[in-house]
Amino acid sequence: MHSEKAPLGLKIAAFLGLAFLHLPILLIFVYAFTTEDKTYQWPPPGFTLKWLEVTWNRPDVWEALSLSLQVASISTCIALILGTLAAAAVSRTMFLGKEAITLLVILPIALPGIITGIALRSAFNLADISFSTLTIVLGHATFCIVVVYNNSVARFRRISASMLEASADLGANGFQTFRHILLPNIATALLAGGMLAFALSFDEVIVTTFTAGQQQTLPIWMLEELVRPRQRPVTNVVAMVVVIVTFFPILGAYYLTRGGTDISGSGK
Numbered sequence: 001m002h003s004e005k006a007p008l009g010l011k012i013a014a015f016l017g018l019a020f021l022h023l024p025i026l027l028i029f030v031y032a033f034t035t036e037d038k039t040y041q042w043p044p045p046g047f048t049l050k051w052l053e054v055t056w057n058r059p060d061v062w063e064a065l066s067l068s069l070q071v072a073s074i075s076t077c078i079a080l081i082l083g084t085l086a087a088a089a090v091s092r093t094m095f096l097g098k099e100a101i102t103l104l105v106i107l108p109i110a111l112p113g114i115i116t117g118i119a120l121r122s123a124f125n126l127a128d129i130s131f132s133t134l135t136i137v138l139g140h141a142t143f144c145i146v147v148v149y150n151n152s153v154a155r156f157r158r159i160s161a162s163m164l165e166a167s168a169d170l171g172a173n174g175f176q177t178f179r180h181i182l183l184p185n186i187a188t189a190l191l192a193g194g195m196l197a198f199a200l201s202f203d204e205v206i207v208t209t210f211t212a213g214q215q216q217t218l219p220i221w222m223l224e225e226l227v228r229p230r231q232r233p234v235t236n237v238v239a240m241v242v243v244i245v246t247f248f249p250i251l252g253a254y255y256l257t258r259g260g261t262d263i264s265g266s267g268k
Contacts, residue, residue: 027180083148131213151193
């Protein structure tokens, strides 16, 4: 099949768009190794690995990283269970108000994060729930569920009803049908959705601000370090870690669903 070469103007526009998106990220990596610790001087006056060691020896960084990993892992597990169940219910059954339920499921990720945060904080105060790791997890689960749901429901709709009917005719119960028919068909979508949910939870700021107590996730730690700057390169080293940690799950999700339309609902 003959394919036309892209016009030069289109190539330039694509290059400028990529530069606009990724040059600021590259600056994070540059300033993580600068010898200047008080200002963002360009070009950097020198190169050093000192800040890697300084960051490694900061216990507050490790505490924030540990909490972020804990929250992201638990939120993703909750999302995988509830998101998959919701997707199965919506895609495989017919009931009154199905479209309304679909809208309500995806609504949390469509709303601004500050609205979700205020709503959750009000609900926790009303229920007299102390702000803790649990409240952060519940807050993150609201949008993580949507990511898993959007990936799973697309795959559920591709599964032929005749396959499920054949499984039932052969005497398989519900669990056997799920294990041998449904799970192999939705496994990559679940993995992709889980990776995206983990990445979103790991770097979330707005909802966390409203649902955390005295705890600091890594993005909240970075925000406070920017408000009260000290050793600026340390913040850039941590930002570099966040970029790397979130990049690989997103890359994995892309390759798992490449050629399909399963990756959705990844904006918050």
